[in-house]
Structures are given as structure tokens and as C-alpha cells.
Amino acid sequence: xxxxxxxxxxxxxxxxxxxxxxxxxxxxxxxxxxxxxxxxxxxxxxxxxxxxxxxxxxxxxxxxxxxxxxxxxxxxxxxxxxxxxxxxxxxxxxxxxxxxxxxxxxxxxxxxxxxxxxxxxxxxxxxxxxxxxxxxxxxxxxxxxxxxxxxxxxxxxxxxxxxxxxxxxxxxxxxxxxxxxxxxxxxxxxxxxxxxxxxx
Amino acid sequence: xxxxxxxxxxxxxxxxxxxxxxxxxxxxxxxxxxxxxxxxxxxxxxxxxxxxxxxxxxxxxxxxxxxxxxxxxxxxxxxxxxxxxxxxxxxxxxxxxxxxxxxxxxxxxxxxxxxxxxxxxxxxxxxxxxxxxxxxxxxxxxxxxxxxxxxxxxxxxxxxxxxxxxxxxxxxxxxxxxxxxxxxxxxxxxxxxxxxxxxxxxxxxxxxxxxxxxxxxxxxxxxxxxxxxxxxxxxxxxxxxxx
Ligand SMILES: [Fe+3]
Numbered sequence: 163x164x165x166x167x168x169x170x171x172x173x174x175x176x177x178x179x180x181x182x183x184x185x186x187x188x189x190x191x192x193x194x195x196x197x198x199x200x201x202x203x204x205x206x207x208x209x210x211x212x213x214x215x216x217x218x219x220x221x222x223x224x225x226x227x228x229x230x231x232x233x234x235x236x237x238x239x240x241x242x243x244x245x246x247x248x249x250x251x252x253x254x255x256x257x258x259x260x261x262x263x264x265x266x267x268x269x270x271x272x273x274x275x276x277x278x279x280x281x282x283x284x285x286x287x288x289x290x291x292x293x294x295x296x297x298x299x300x301x302x303x304x305x306x307x308x309x310x311x312x313x314x315x316x317x318x319x320x321x322x323x324x325x326x327x328x329x330x331x332x333x334x335x336x337x338x339x340x341x342x343x344x345x346x347x348x349x350x351x352x353x354x355x356x357x358x359x360x361x362x
Numbered sequence: 363x364x365x366x367x368x369x370x371x372x373x374x375x376x377x378x379x380x381x382x383x384x385x386x387x388x389x390x391x392x393x394x395x396x397x398x399x400x401x402x403x404x405x406x407x408x409x410x411x412x413x414x415x416x417x418x419x420x421x422x423x424x425x426x427x428x429x430x431x432x433x434x435x436x437x438x439x440x441x442x443x444x445x446x447x448x449x450x451x452x453x454x455x456x457x458x459x460x461x462x463x464x465x466x467x468x469x470x471x472x473x474x475x476x477x478x479x480x481x482x483x484x485x486x487x488x489x490x491x492x493x494x495x496x497x498x499x500x501x502x503x504x505x506x507x508x509x510x511x512x513x514x515x516x517x518x519x520x521x522x523x524x525x526x527x528x529x530x531x532x533x534x535x536x537x538x539x540x541x542x543x544x545x546x547x548x549x550x551x552x553x554x555x556x557x558x559x560x561x562x563x564x565x566x567x568x569x570x571x572x573x574x575x576x577x578x579x580x581x582x583x584x585x586x587x588x589x590x591x592x593x594x595x596x597x598x599x600x601x602x603x604x605x
Contacts, residue, residue: 167371167450168589172563173378174540175386175554176525179473183463183525186489189473193429193489221391228475234406234533242409250411257474274404285406289538292388294379294557296538319399352395359394361373362401362534 173295180230180289181254188254200253202233202266207247209238209267213344214301214330217260218288221352225260226290233264233301235284240270265342268303274314281309281316283328288349297359301347302329319358327357367408368593370534371450379557386553387514403534410532413459415493422491425464425504429472429487436486438467438505440581443541443569447498447528449592454498455535458590461491461527462502469508469520478510503581509548521548521555530590541586542568 181189187197203211214233218226233251237244247267255262271279281302288297302310310316316325330345349357381393401407421428426436443462447455465471465488468480472488486505494500507524511517524541542549549555549568558564569586576583 167592168448168452169377169563169566170374170450170591171537171539171566171588172558173537174525174557174567176527176538177540178475179463179471180525180538182471182473182487182489183461183491183527186487189489191429191472191487191489192431193487221393221395224391226392232536234411236406242405243412248411250413272405275402280404283406285533287533287536290392292386292390292392294381294383294386294389294393296536297394315401315404318401324396324399351392356394356396358399360401361375361398362403362407 175291175294176230176289176296178228178291180228180291184230184252184289185254199251200262200264202235202249202251202264203247204265207237207267209270211265211342212268213263213265213342214284214347215261215263215344216330216347216349217262218255218290218349219351225255226351227255227257227260229255229260229262229288229290231255231262232287232289233266233284234287235266235269236272238267238270240272242272271309276314278314279309279312281306281313283313283315286347297351298362299349299357299359300328301345303345304329304331324356324358327355367405368596369403369408370532370591371594373591377560377563379559383553383557385515386557389557407534408532410529410535412457413493413529414457418491418493423500423502425462425486425488425490425502428490430485432484434485436466436505437483438486438508440503441506442501442503442575442577442581442583443524443586444499444501444572444575444583445569445586445588447494447500447530447588447590449530449535449590451592453592454494454496455530455590456494456496456498458494458498458531459491459527459529460494460500460502462504462524463490464488464504464507464524465510467505467508469510480508480510506543509546514553518553519548519551521546521552526588528588528590535590537588537590539588540567543584544568544570
């Protein structure tokens with residue numbers, strides 16, 4: 163019999179009311195009214211301002227309107243937990259459309275376990291009713307094709323045609339007349355376009 | 363955050379609920395159909411956000427008093443929930459944000475999508491949070507949530523439960539789960555608890571009555587210990603981490 167360690171506490175779904183605990187003001191509670199967790203970086207943080215937005219689609223092609231997402235990323239130099247930039251954000255999908263979006267800065271390259279550079283990317287977690295254990299994926303950027311082509315994590319995805327499910331596409335024009343580049347990252351939970359989810 | 367960025371032990375996916383669990387109907391269209399792709403943990407998985415005491419309000423861990431709108435306190439059985447957060451090696455997980463949310467004593471959530479006929483309590487929001495201390499301990503005060511019916515198999519009933527969200531010190535330790543109460547007869551009937559295959563795993567989610575810590579003439583106390591993933595030893599470590 164192998165050596166026994168403690169077992170991890172098992173996961174359970176965040177449920178339909180995950181927003182009460184995680185985004186109470188978004189859920190309609192008169193609490194933490196100043197918190198804007200989907201804004202990782204407003205002006206003043208060094209780096210290129212960007213917006214990452216998308217919709218999470220279920221297996222029948224309907225948007226998940228109750229999903230909550232968390233983003234975790236390095237700063238523009240590739241440092242995590244850098245002073246002045248927490249690098250973490252959280253957002254709830256729009257209850258009507260399922261659209262979500264983060265305001266942040268483009269992350270820098272970060273090291274892989276053998277020190278090769280990883281292409282700029284964000285980690286993204288999904289929590290929702292019907293999702294028994296959160297899903298973990300990554301967001302890369304389509305205007306960094308050379309870096310993506312050499313990214314060790316993308317290269318470790320054996321099915322080559324699935325790698326593109328992790329690459330956000332830059333939208334023409336800015337959001338609402340602003341000149342902040344917007345990257346679209348739709349997540350498909352099932353089907354031919356199913357997003358790569360990681361076990362890590 | 364810890365300055366240690368070592369790799370975490372593998373997650374035992376057979377211990378956690380699988381994604382596709384048809385008795386919990388919503389999982390059918392929300393479960394990935396393809397296998398998860400194995401990813402070696404690099405710095406982004408081994409680190410996590412610092413969400414510390416500076417972000418907290420003193421009432422954040424007192425759900426009886428943190429949403430008073432008409433005066434008085436929240437209605438229901440007064441309880442304190444406490445416990446320790448440790449990793450798989452038994453080491454305390456310090457400085458982890460613990461977020462909780464729950465229904466009120468009648469089983470109703472303060473949420474636009476909850477249309478259960480039980481009334482809202484004007485003095486109960488159902489949202490709390492705290493940060494673990496150097497020994498991994500946390501506690502909060504609340505009222506015992508009521509069970510509630512939900513649309514699954516024509517009125518399944520959720521046992522009384524409190525939702526938990528934990529960060530640990532790294533994104534690889536992130537965990538969202540639910541805590542149940544010792545002795546609740548609805549536990550074996552619940553399709554969401556039924557997504558977990560191993561009875562011993564379910565038992566980890568059941569808080570035990572803690573009469574030792576009971577507050578006389580005030581509150582019953584439940585103990586709920588939590589285990590997050592632990593970092594592996596790094597024998598003969600020779601991989602430059604670049605950090
Ligand atoms: Fe619930």
C-alpha cells in the first residue's frame with residue numbers, strides 16, 4: 163500500500179448563487195459596493211491596456227449566464243504578485259447575454275519549468291452551477307504568433323488543432339469607441355470546438 | 363503568497379466528483395466531453411493572489427450582523443463554524459482567503475434567481491469571508507441555513523449547507539466546495555452530494571457538532587476542517603525555475 167497523505171477536501175459546484183459570496187454587489191447585495199474585481203488594472207499600471215471578453219457556451223449552444231470566472235496573470239514584465247499589480251480578477255457573466263469581460267494589461271512572458279519562455283497568457287478558472295469541479299484553461303493572444311508557436315504549454319497539447327481553442331482573437335476597432343484592444347475568448351464546454359481544459 | 367513555488371502533488375480526480383453526473387442534470391451540458399490535458403505546473407499555477415486582512419471589514423465574518431437593514435440581528439439558529447485549513451501533508455495553510463455564502467434560516471438566498479416561497483430575512487445577506495491565521499484557523503458566525511427545494515427531479519431538496527471558496531497560497535490549490543451538517547437526513551438523498559463517489563470523501567464535507575467550543579446561552583458550534591493540495595518535496599531539484 164502506498165504512503166498515505168491526507169486527502170484533499172472534495173470539490174462541489176459553486177451553484178447558481180456563487181455571486182452572493184464572491185461578487186455580492188453584483189448579486190444585488192448592498193455590500194462591498196466599491197469592489198470592481200473585473201478591473202485588474204485601470205490607468206497607471208505600466209503595460210498595454212487590454213480587454214479580454216467572451217461567452218461560455220454549453221453543449222447545446224446556450225450561453226452560461228450564471229458562470230463566474232477568475233483570471234490570474236503576470237504583470238507586463240512577466241512577474242507574478244508584483245508591487246502595484248495584483249494580477250487577479252473575478253467577473254460574473256451578464257445575466258441576460260452571458261458576456262463577461264476583464265480590464266487588464268497584457269502580461270509579459272513567464273518562465274516554463276526549464277526556463278524556456280512561455281508566451282504571454284492568463285490563467286482562467288470557471289465556476290458555475292453544473293460544474294462539479296472548476297475548469298482551468300489559459301488565454302493566449304493571437305497577435306503574438308511567434309511566441310505562441312514556441313509556447314511549451316501549447317506545444318504539450320497533443321492534438322494540434324485543439325491548441326487554437328486557447329488563443330483569443332483581437333477584435334477590429336475598440337470597445338465602445340475606446341482604443342483599448344479587445345480580445346475575444348469564447349469558451350466551449352463541449353463539442354467540436356471544445357476548449358482545452360487542464361489538469362495541473 | 364508563499365515564496366516557495368514548488369510543484370503540487372497530483373490532484374486525485376477520482377476522489378473529486380467527475381464532471382459528467384447525469385443525476386445532477388445541469389452537469390450534462392456543462393461537462394467537458396474530452397479528457398483534461400495534463401499540464402506541468404509553472405509559476406502561474408504555483409503562485410496565487412494575496413487577498414489578505416487589508417481587504418477585510420471587521421464584520422465580514424459575522425453573518426448575523428453584517429447585513430442589518432431594519433435593526434436587530436439575523437433570524438435563525440445561532441452557530442459558529444470554525445476549523446483548520448491544512449495541506450495534504452498536514453501543514454497549516456496560512457493567509458488563505460475563505461469566502462462563504464448561504465441561504466437564510468428558511469432556505470432562501472438573497473439572489474434575483476431564487477424564487478423559493480420562503481421569505482427573505484431583511485437582516486441577513488448570506489455573505490461572509492475571513493483569512494486563515496498562522497495555524498490555518500478560521501471562524502465565522504452565522505445562522506444555520508435551511509434546506510431548500512430545487513428543480514432537478516421535481517423538487518429535490520438540498521440539505522442545509524454553506525458554500526465555501528478557498529484560495530490557499532497558489533492557483534493550483536483553488537477550491538470551491540460545500541459544508542454540510544452532521545446528522546442531516548437529506549445528505550444521502552442529495553444528487554449534488556451524490557456526484558461524489560466515495561463515502562469517505564463525502565464525510566470530509568460534513569461538519570461535526572463541537573460541544574467543547576459551544577458558547578453557553580448563545581451559539582452552537584460546528585467544526586469543519588479543510589484540506590488543500592500540498593507541495594511535493596523537491597529531491598535532487600535541478601530544474602531552474604527562473605524566479
Ligand atoms: Fe446552495
